[in-house]
Amino acid sequence: MGDETAEFVPRIGVVICDCGDKIARVLDTEALLQKVVDQSGVVYAARDTYPCSKDGQERIRRAIVENQLDRVLIAGCSPRLVEKLFRQAVQPAGLDLSYLNVINIREHVAYVHAGDPAAVSKANSLIEMGTARLATTSIAPSHTGRVVKSALVIGSGLSALTVALTLADGGVRVTLVEQTGALGGSVPDLQERTLELISEKSKTVLKHPLIDTLFNAYLTEVRGHPGDYEVRIQHGDQTTTYAIGAIIVDNGAQHKKLGASRWFDRNRVKTQAEFETELNKATEPGKMLELNDIVMIFCADETQLERCSRVCCNIGIRQAIRTKQLNPNVNVTILFRELYLGEIGGAHEAEFIQARQLGVTFFRYRRDRPPVIGDQTVDVLDTLTGEPVRVPFERVVLTMPLIPHENVQTLAALLGLPQDDAGFLAEPRVRLRPGRYTDPGIYVLGSAHQPADTTEALFQAYLTSSRTARFLSQETISVQTPVACIDPALCTGCGNCPQVCPTLAIQLEKRDGLLSLSDVDELRCIGCGNCVVVCPVKAITLPGWDNIEIPTQISAALQQRKNGRVKVIVLACEWSAYAAADMAGARRIPYPPNVRILRMNCSARFDPYHILWAFLNGADGVFLGACPPGECHYGTGNLYAQERVEKLKKELAAHGVEPRRLRLEFLTLENGAKFAQAVTDFVTDIQTDIYRR
Amino acid sequence: MIHLTIDDEPIEVPENRSLLEACREHGIHIPTLCYHPALEPYGGCRLCMVELGQPGRRSRLVASCVYPCEEGVVVKTNSEMVVRSRRMTAELILAGSYNTPEMLALGAELGVKEVRFKLPEENACVLCGLCVRACSEIVGVSAISVIQRGIAKKVATPFQVTSSRCIGCGTCVLICPTGAFKFESVAGFQYISPSESAYRLGYYRLGGELDLRPNFVQDVAALLMSLREEG
Numbered sequence: 001m002g003d004e005t006a007e008f009v010p011r012i013g014v015v016i017c018d019c020g021d022k023i024a025r026v027l028d029t030e031a032l033l034q035k036v037v038d039q040s041g042v043v044y045a046a047r048d049t050y051p052c053s054k055d056g057q058e059r060i061r062r063a064i065v066e067n068q069l070d071r072v073l074i075a076g077c078s079p080r081l082v083e084k085l086f087r088q089a090v091q092p093a094g095l096d097l098s099y100l101n102v103i104n105i106r107e108h109v110a111y112v113h114a115g116d117p118a119a120v121s122k123a124n125s126l127i128e129m130g131t132a133r134l135a136t137t138s139i140a141p142s143h144t145g146r147v148v149k150s151a152l153v154i155g156s157g158l159s160a161l162t163v164a165l166t167l168a169d170g171g172v173r174v175t176l177v178e179q180t181g182a183l184g185g186s187v188p189d190l191q192e193r194t195l196e197l198i199s200e201k202s203k204t205v206l207k208h209p210l211i212d213t214l215f216n217a218y219l220t221e222v223r224g225h226p227g228d229y230e231v232r233i234q235h236g237d238q239t240t241t242y243a244i245g246a247i248i249v250d251n252g253a254q255h256k257k258l259g260a261s262r263w264f265d266r267n268r269v270k271t272q273a274e275f276e277t278e279l280n281k282a283t284e285p286g287k288m289l290e291l292n293d294i295v296m297i298f299c300a301d302e303t304q305l306e307r308c309s310r311v312c313c314n315i316g317i318r319q320a321i322r323t324k325q326l327n328p329n330v331n332v333t334i335l336f337r338e339l340y341l342g343e344i345g346g347a348h349e350a351e352f353i354q355a356r357q358l359g360v361t362f363f364r365y366r367r368d369r370p371p372v373i374g375d376q377t378v379d380v381l382d383t384l385t386g387e388p389v390r391v392p393f394e395r396v397v398l399t400m401p402l403i404p405h406e407n408v409q410t411l412a413a414l415l416g417l418p419q420d421d422a423g424f425l426a427e428p429r430v431r432l433r434p435g436r437y438t439d440p441g442i443y444v445l446g447s448a449h450q451p452a453d454t455t456e457a458l459f460q461a462y463l464t465s466s467r468t469a470r471f472l473s474q475e476t477i478s479v480q481t482p483v484a485c486i487d488p489a490l491c492t493g494c495g496n497c498p499q500v501c502p503t504l505a506i507q508l509e510k511r512d513g514l515l516s517l518s519d520v521d522e523l524r525c526i527g528c529g530n531c532v533v534v535c536p537v538k539a540i541t542l543p544g545w546d547n548i549e550i551p552t553q554i555s556a557a558l559q560q561r562k563n564g565r566v567k568v569i570v571l572a573c574e575w576s577a578y579a580a581a582d583m584a585g586a587r588r589i590p591y592p593p594n595v596r597i598l599r600m601n602c603s604a605r606f607d608p609y610h611i612l613w614a615f616l617n618g619a620d621g622v623f624l625g626a627c628p629p630g631e632c633h634y635g636t637g638n639l640y641a642q643e644r645v646e647k648l649k650k651e652l653a654a655h656g657v658e659p660r661r662l663r664l665e666f667l668t669l670e671n672g673a674k675f676a677q678a679v680t681d682f683v684t685d686i687q688t689d690i691y692r693r
Numbered sequence: 694m695i696h697l698t699i700d701d702e703p704i705e706v707p708e709n710r711s712l713l714e715a716c717r718e719h720g721i722h723i724p725t726l727c728y729h730p731a732l733e734p735y736g737g738c739r740l741c742m743v744e745l746g747q748p749g750r751r752s753r754l755v756a757s758c759v760y761p762c763e764e765g766v767v768v769k770t771n772s773e774m775v776v777r778s779r780r781m782t783a784e785l786i787l788a789g790s791y792n793t794p795e796m797l798a799l800g801a802e803l804g805v806k807e808v809r810f811k812l813p814e815e816n817a818c819v820l821c822g823l824c825v826r827a828c829s830e831i832v833g834v835s836a837i838s839v840i841q842r843g844i845a846k847k848v849a850t851p852f853q854v855t856s857s858r859c860i861g862c863g864t865c866v867l868i869c870p871t872g873a874f875k876f877e878s879v880a881g882f883q884y885i886s887p888s889e890s891a892y893r894l895g896y897y898r899l900g901g902e903l904d905l906r907p908n909f910v911q912d913v914a915a916l917l918m919s920l921r922e923e924g
Contacts, residue, residue, distance in 0.1 A: 020722065052730035054710060055718050080864055084831050085731040579863045586867060633861065669863035670876050 010135050013044040013069035014127060015060060016105070017051050017076030023106050026114040027123060035124045041135050043067055052082055057089035064093040071099040071134040075127050077106040078582045079599070080574075098139045098482075098543060103130040107585025108597055112676075118565075118593040125557055125596060132556035133549050140482035140543035143522035147227035147474050148245040149173065154219065154411065157185030158194060158454065159446035160250035161201040162461035163468070168210040170469050175242055176205065176213045177233055179407065183213070185252045188402050188447050189311040190276050194454045218407070222247070222414050223507060225523035226441030227477050246441045246468045249425065251411060253402040253447035256301060269373065269396045272315050279322055289326050293393050295378045296320065297371055298336040300398035307422055310451045312399035313340045314348050317355050319397070324358040333361045333391050335371050335380050343455055363389060402451040415442055416504045424450050440477075443468060482543045482601075483525035484532060486518050490539030493517050497531035497540065500604075502635030506531060528634035529605030533644070545601050551613045557596035558617045566620040566687050568595040570679065571610070573603045575633045576667045577625020583672030591676040592683045595623070603627065604637030608648045611662065615652070621661040621686045623679060628666040638666065661686060699768045712757035712768060713741055721770055723757060724779065724803060726786070726870060727821035732830050734758040737822050738786070740803075742778045744769040754778055779803050784810065786819050793817045793871045817873030820846060824865035824874055834858045837865065837879055850879050 014036050018024035029047050036045045044067040050056045051074060064072060072095060074086055079102035087097050105123045113119040150173040153164045161183065164174045178185075183202040187194050205211050217235030224230045229244040258264065258271045270278065282289040296316050304312070313336070320332045334355075341348040356362070364383045365371055371380040377390045404423040412419050420426035425444045445460040446452055452460065484506075486497075493516030498506045505524035511517040520531075520540075532540045538547055554569055572578040578599050584591065600606065603626030611622050624645065626638040642664060649659035665678045694705050699716060706715045711734060716723050726738035736759040745760065746752040746767040754774065769775060783803045788810040790796045796819065800808075822839060825848060829835040836859035840849045850856040859879050866876050 020717070049720065050717055050730065053714055053717060055707070055714070078867060080862070080867060081729070081827070081831065082731050575861070575863075579867065582867050587872065631861070669861075670866055 010041055010071050011043045011067065011069050012041045012071045012073060012131050012134055013063055013067060014039075014042055014046075014073045014075065014131065015051050015063070016045070016047050016127075017074065018047060018049045019077060019106055019110075020049060023076075023110045025110075027105065027110045027119050032120050032123050032127075035120070036127055039128060039131055041131055044069055051076060052085055057086075060086075060089060061093040064090065064095055070095070071101075071131075073101045073103065073127065073130045073134055075103050075105045075123065075130070078104050078585075080579065080582060096139050098137060099134060101130050101134050103127065104582065104585075107582045109593075111585040111588050112590050113593045114588075114590075116593050122593045122596075125559075128556045128559065129553045129596065129598070132552040136546075136548045136552045138541075138543050138546070140480075142478055142480045143483065144476045144478040145225055145228055145523045146476055147472060148229075148243045149472055150175065150242070150244055151246045151248060151468060151472065152177065152229075152231055152242065152244040153248045153250065155179075155185055155250040155252055155446070155448070156183040156202075156205075156213075157250050157252045157446055157457070158187070158198050158201070159452075159457040159461035159464075160185065160248070161198065161205055162458060163248050163250070163445070163465045164205055164211055165201060165208065166462065166465035167468060168208050170465075172210070172245075172469065172472055174211045175233075175244065176211055177217045177219065177235075178213065178215050179218055179251075181215050185250075186254055186447075188253055188255070188309075188451060189453045190273065190315050191454050197454075219411065219414055225505075225521045227471075227474070227523075229441065245472050246443065247415065248464060248468060249411060249415065249417070249442065249444045249448055250446040251405050251408060251448045253404055253424075253451055255400045256303075256403050258398060258400055264373075268394065269398060271398055271400050272312060272319065273400075275319060275395070275397045276315075279319060279326075282326060283322075289323065289330065291330060291394050293331045293391070294320075294323060294333070294395045294397065295391050295393040296332070296334045296397040296399075297373075297378070298334065298399050299338070301401045303422070304399065304401045307401070308338075308340050308451075309399070309401045310340055310342075311402065311453050314343070314351070314453065316397070316399060317348070317351050317360075320355050320360045321351060321358060324355070324360065328358070331361070332359075333363065333378075335363050335365050335378070335391075337365060337367060343453060363391075402447060404448065408448065417442065417444065424448065441471060477523060479523050479525075482527050482545070483522045484520050484527065484529070484540050484542050485522075486520050487539045487541070488517055490537050491516075491518050492537055492539075494536060496534040496536065500530045500534050500640065502526070502528060502530070502604075502637075526634055528602040528637050530602075530634075530637060530640060533605060533607045533609075533640075542605075545605050547607075547609075550598070550600075550607070550610050553598055554610060554614045554619070555617055557598070558614070558619055565594050566592075566683055566690065567618070568592075568621045568623055568679070568683055568686070569614045569619045570595050570597045570623045570625065571600050571606050572597050572625045573627060573637075574599050574601060576603075576627040576631075576669055576671075577665070577675060579669030580625065580667045580671045580675035583670060584676040585672075587672050589673055589676040591679045594683065595679055602634045602637040603632065603641035604634055606641045606644065608644055608651075611648060615657060615661070620690070621663070621682060623682050624662075624664040625667050625675065626664060628668060631668065658689060660689065695762045695764050697762055697764070697766045697768060700770055706762050708762075710762050712743055712745075712755070712760045712762055715762050716743075716757065716768075716770060723770055724799065725758065726799070726819065727823060728758045729823055729827070729868065732823070732826045735822050735826060737820065739782045740779055740786075740799075742775055742782070744772045744775050776804065780805055784808070788812050789815065790817045790819055790871060790873075791815060793873070795871050817871045818848060819871060819873075820848070821870060822848075823868045823870065824848060827864045827868045832860065832862055832864050834860060836860075848874070853878075855879065 016029050018029055033047050048056050083102045090100050103126050109119055109123045151167050153160050153176045156178040164176050168174045184198050214235040217233050220234050221232040227245050231242045231244045233240055255273055323330050323332055341352055363380055365380050366383055369381040371378050377392050380389050382389050417425045425448050443464045445464045446457045497518050498508055503524050503526055505521045506518050508515040509517045509519045529542045529545050532542050581597055606624050614622050626641050632638045645664045653659050663682055667675055696705055723741050725741045727735045736756045741757045742754045743757045744752050745755045780803050783800045783805050787796055787800050787808050789812045791808045791811055792815055825837050825839055828837050836856040837850055856879055866874050
């Protein structure tokens with residue numbers, strides 16, 4: 001970025017929008033223009049009725065070329081609506097998109113301060129802040145990375161084998177990692193045809209030239225970014241490093257063990273898996289099932305009341321049918337709470353009907369009146385008749401829920417995947433990248449994601465294969481948004497930034513044999529700016545939201561401070577508070593005109609240093625607006641902001657500044673009225689505080 | 694360049710302009726509801742109707758936001774026919790949104806004195822389609838669309854369940870002219886709460902061992918020094 005030389009003076013152009021008469025009606029744009037012309041760096045300023053119209057865009061382009069503008073500021077309506085339009089408009093004129101700034105004088109000024117004489121000076125001040133930002137900002141370079149045509153499959157269940165085969169048939173080199181010594185994984189729904197399918201596929205996998213199968217192997221390290229991971233795998237005694245384009249996780253699930261929290265007579269009380277073995281023995285020639293009364297209890301584990309394991313009902317009904325077919329005289333009773341028979345094609349529905357025809361008795365029990373296993377009988381309250389029923393038993397078969405494998409936590413930590421409350425690798429965490437995990441190169445399927453039966457697992461496998469193939473077919477992947485950049489000469493390797501990075505984009509690298517240098521993976525960085533805040537030596541920069549731009553904007557906002565009028569700086573996360581301010585404008589909810597709203601990317605970027613800078617430059621209060629906990633678009637930025645504000649308040653009090661002058665408010669984008677109210681309260685609070693002195 | 698007459702004034706416009714754009718460019722106000730400069734025109738609300746006279750044809754009403762400028766046409770934006778059409782349209786739109794202040798203001802501007810028709814159920818959504826188009830054209834995710842036909846027509850997510858495509862930017866909420874848009878029905882509360890334990894771990898290691906405090910003090914001292922030098 002060689003334009004930060006001493007002689008360099010940016011040529012800034014300002015276009016003030018009248019918005020028909022929507023802005024001009026309440027704001028004297030002509031007077032505003034006269035003020036803007038005098039601002040330093042501004043070489044061109046104009047009013048336009050509709051800069052967003054096709055002719056207006058043409059006028060902006062012409063102005064850029066004729067006046068050799070290298071930075072353009074458009075003061076109009078919300079950038080959330082028109083920034084994309086203006087980006088497309090100025091690009092043909094050769095302007096870098098980092099040098100376009102759209103500020104909002106409609107929703108933030110004209111609509112909320114109608115009739116207020118301070119409106120023009122607020123608009124002017126907003127433009128000053130905008131030009132200050134433009135004058136100090138730097139270009140955000142775009143980053144590209146290669147895509148390696150290879151995939152890593154973790155696990156060897158049915159879906160893993162299917163994905164591996166489909167990808168390998170499409171010409172992708174596949175590395176399959178299996179923790180045990182044999183392929184197959186676990187089969188949660190205990191289906192015979194699944195076992196056949198698996199053995200068939202296993203044979204093909206082992207023979208396939210493009211599939212590299214590693215037994216007794218596990219992941220030890222994952223580095224890099226989507227499309228180009230560097231994966232270390234330990235297998236046997238040796239560790240190998242692989243270059244991998246996409247990672248597919250299918251480490252399956254397992255049945256929970258029985259009797260961890262309660263005692264059972266294990267001779268007569270069995271789990272479904274144990275009963276399956278018993279049945280298989282009884283089917284052998286010369287053997288028979290020596291039982292008369294069997295009671296099956298579905299949803300036997302407490303956790304199944306909250307979360308359906310989706311395979312147990314089907315296993316149970318199938319076992320009941322097999323029992324009846326072996327010996328029609330056996331009494332089979334099924335106690336259920338809800339039946340899950342969902343399979344594509346309705347095969348389970350047919351099995352249910354068959355079981356009823358074979359004479360299996362079904363009782364539905366209530367959640368608050370679970371069946372009680374007695375000495376010889378099971379007591380249950382039938383919901384249909386409301387009568388208590390006593391069923392004698394020789395064998396009780398309990399369903400056990402599916403739980404993730406023990407290694408799932410390690411995997412989640414290595415790959416940065418979120419887990420739900422049961423430990424499964426849950427759906428997307430960040431709404432920034434919907435339909436996917438944080439990482440576009442990582443896919444989770446099968447029972448690792450949530451319990452799945454055979455059909456579902458196969459569906460997911462083919463879906464994942466096509467998605468992976470599509471991802472791997474790209475030549476390169478690129479990121480256009482601003483990302484953090486670390487100056488290696490300044491970095492001391494303190495290790496702060498890797499700990500706060502929400503996407504594992506920062507890793508510590510070795511320098512002179514020591515882990516002492518932070519390195520950003522540009523393609524994984526989402527630009528929240530948390531690392532910039534925690535860096536003690538300010539070695540990290542984030543174009544657009546840097547340590548130069550924000551303080552200059554704050555200084556510009558506080559420049560024309562008048563005596564007697566309180567001035568408040570609002571640092572607003574663009575997903576919450578900035579949007580809420582837009583909303584307040586759209587709904588014409590007024591608030592004091594002496595607040596200056598700074599658009600920030602995330603509350604993680606609310607730097608205590610900048611807040612102090614505002615106070616030192618004469619701000620009477622600093623108001624921070626962040627997303628409510630759990631709704632941050634960058635993970636947990638708002639929690640960091642909260643923690644920092646608490647600490648800073650103590651610090652301010654120690655230095656003689658009222659902690660009341662700093663406030664953090666959680667807002668959603670619909671909270672227009674709440675935003676206006678909170679800001680008004682804040683200003684009034686400070687004002688009375690000043691008068692009291 | 695195309696030459697046409699708008700409200701008795703000869704006007705020259707470049708090619709590929711709609712009548713509405715030409716009017717706006719020349720400072721002629723035309724009321725709109727479904728038009729937004731950042732979006733493709735839609736022609737849904739019919740408030741931007743103008744009277745179009747072509748040589749040798751009877752004059753007729755056209756939606757100016759989607760009608761291109763043509764050589765030699767005569768456009769009237771304020772004739773009796775236009776005013777009556779707009780007023781009627783506004784009245785019909787108001788039939789479903791008779792309590793919405795934004796719509797009442799628009800109606801008053803177009804000369805609707807009282808709301809004659811009232812649907813039994815009020816719905817502030819006037820189906821202008823701004824939210825749907827903003828979601829696909831500005832944000833580029835298409836999390837919402839217009840579903841069903843006729844009187845049952847409404848804006849919803851696919852299958853009317855909270856959308857996984859929605860990134861929660863809120864552009865739809867901001868662009869809605871009547872404040873009818875219900876953000877929750879689109880975005881819902883599908884956020885999986887971030888693993889707070891991981892955050893705590895990171896933060897406390899940071900806060901406990903290194904502490905942000907020394908930095909603050911240094912920063913404050915340095916700033917005070919620099920200010921003293923300047924002042």
